Amino acid sequence: MIAASSVPSIVAGLVSRARRKIASHFFFHHAIDAEDAVAYVPQSPIERRQFERMRGTGVIREASAGRYWIDTAAYQAEIDARRRKLVPIVIVLAVIIAGLILLGYRG
Numbered sequence: 001m002i003a004a005s006s007v008p009s010i011v012a013g014l015v016s017r018a019r020r021k022i023a024s025h026f027f028f029h030h031a032i033d034a035e036d037a038v039a040y041v042p043q044s045p046i047e048r049r050q051f052e053r054m055r056g057t058g059v060i061r062e063a064s065a066g067r068y069w070i071d072t073a074a075y076q077a078e079i080d081a082r083r084r085k086l087v088p089i090v091i092v093l094a095v096i097i098a099g100l101i102l103l104g105y106r107g
Contacts, residue, residue: 018050022060026070037063 022040031038040060042048054060059074 014046015050018044018047019054022047022051022054023070023075026060026068031069032072033069034061034063037067037069039066040068 022042025040026032026038029038030036040051042051051060055062055068057074057078059071059078060068061071062068
């Protein structure tokens with residue numbers, strides 16, 4: 001049997017961690033509106049990419065040059081949208097795995 005690559009799950013974990021780190025920076029500084037905007041400099045290439053994606057989707061907004069804030073409604077909407085996509089996939093995979101276990105069971 002050919003083993004599945006763990007690279008996609010590692011990348012997904014890194015992306016998720018970077019997004020949480022970015023969001024936590026803004027929540028820590030209470031930068032949830034334009035008046036409370038703070039500076040942010042991504043610490044790694046993956047954080048830079050995720051920061052730009054979050055800016056592109058409107059989750060991170062720029063108040064002035066180099067000062068940003070997080071739109072909490074957009075952030076929550078993005079989390080909800082991701083869950084709506086992933087929950088059915090996880091359920092289907094769980095049912096498939098359970099079926100394979102039952103087919104392989106010899107009692």
